[in-house]
Amino acid sequence: KQEVTQIPAALSVPEGENLVLNCSFTDSAIYNLQWFRQDPGKGLTSLLLIQSSQREQTSGRLNASLDKSSGRSTLYIAASQPGDSATYLCAVRNSGYSTLTFGKGTMLLVSP
Amino acid sequence: DTAVSQTPKYLVTQMGNDKSIKCEQNLGHDTMYWYKQDSKKFLKIMFSYNNKELIINETVPNRFSPKSPDKAHLNLHINSLELGDSAVYFCASSLGLAGDQFFGPGTRLTVL
Numbered sequence: 001k002q003e004v005t006q007i008p009a010a011l012s013v014p015e016g017e018n019l020v021l022n023c024s025f026t027d028s029a030i031y032n033l034q035w036f037r038q039d040p041g042k043g044l045t046s047l048l049l050i051q052s053s054q055r056e057q058t059s060g061r062l063n064a065s066l067d068k069s070s071g072r073s074t075l076y077i078a079a080s081q082p083g084d085s086a087t088y089l090c091a092v093r094n095s096g097y098s099t100l101t102f103g104k105g106t107m108l109l110v111s112p
Numbered sequence: 113d114t115a116v117s118q119t120p121k122y123l124v125t126q127m128g129n130d131k132s133i134k135c136e137q138n139l140g141h142d143t144m145y146w147y148k149q150d151s152k153k154f155l156k157i158m159f160s161y162n163n164k165e166l167i168i169n170e171t172v173p174n175r176f177s178p179k180s181p182d183k184a185h186l187n188l189h190i191n192s193l194e195l196g197d198s199a200v201y202f203c204a205s206s207l208g209l210a211g212d213q214f215f216g217p218g219t220r221l222t223v224l
Contacts (some may be wrong), residue, residue, distance in 0.1 A: 031210060032210065034212070034213070036215075041217075041218075042217055042218070043116070043202055043215035043216050043217045043218050044155075044202070044204075044213075044215040045215070046212050046213065046214065049212050087153070089155065093210060096209060096210040097167070097209050097210075098168075098209075099145065099157040099160050099168055099170075100157065100213065101157075102154070102155040102156070104152070104153060104154055105153060
């Protein structure tokens with residue numbers, strides 16, 4: 001059974017810092033991996049989707065990498081801003097017919 | 113122009129009651145989901161429907177009955193509500209079973 005772990009559970013940084021969020025999964029035979037953002041009291045917003053054949057995806061200040069063999073993914077946020085404050089969730093899909101298995105998230109606070 | 117909408121946003125009810133949550137998407141997606149996020153913020157899949165057919169049922173008690181009248185709607189009916197049902201319920205949709213998932217804003221259910 002797939003298990004997804006995210007470290008750290010919470011992170012507080014001053015504005016402008018570059019930061020890395022970590023995600024690990026127990027079953028490396030994944031179909032794809034997705035990073036989401038959740039703002040308090042709101043739904044999830046998809047940030048990046050990485051297919052199993054890809055090594056990384058980039059969107060603006062966000063870069064997600066995937067190392068399937070070691071069961072790890074990282075989300076790199078460059079030049080963090082207070083508006084980046086949210087919970088970041090990592091989720092993996094094991095096959096084209098399975099649903100997402102989520103980690104518990106990393107709660108990020110970027111202070112001005 | 114809301115993509116995935118849910119009603120109601122908040123639901124407070126007594127133990128033993130029956131309640132329904134509605135979900136609608138206007139993205140033209142063919143796959144819809146219900147997730148439960150518990151008090152520890154852990155997000156877990158409950159059901160998945162593809163073209164109105166139930167694809168995944170993750171060991172959810174049969175007090176929970178999803179219904180998909182058409183591809184744009186997936187409603188969730190809960191019978192005999194229990195205290196442990198208190199959570200935030202998220203609806204999501206995607207194009208195909210492995211597509212990027214778009215989430216609704218969530219319904220916070222409180223059972224007293």
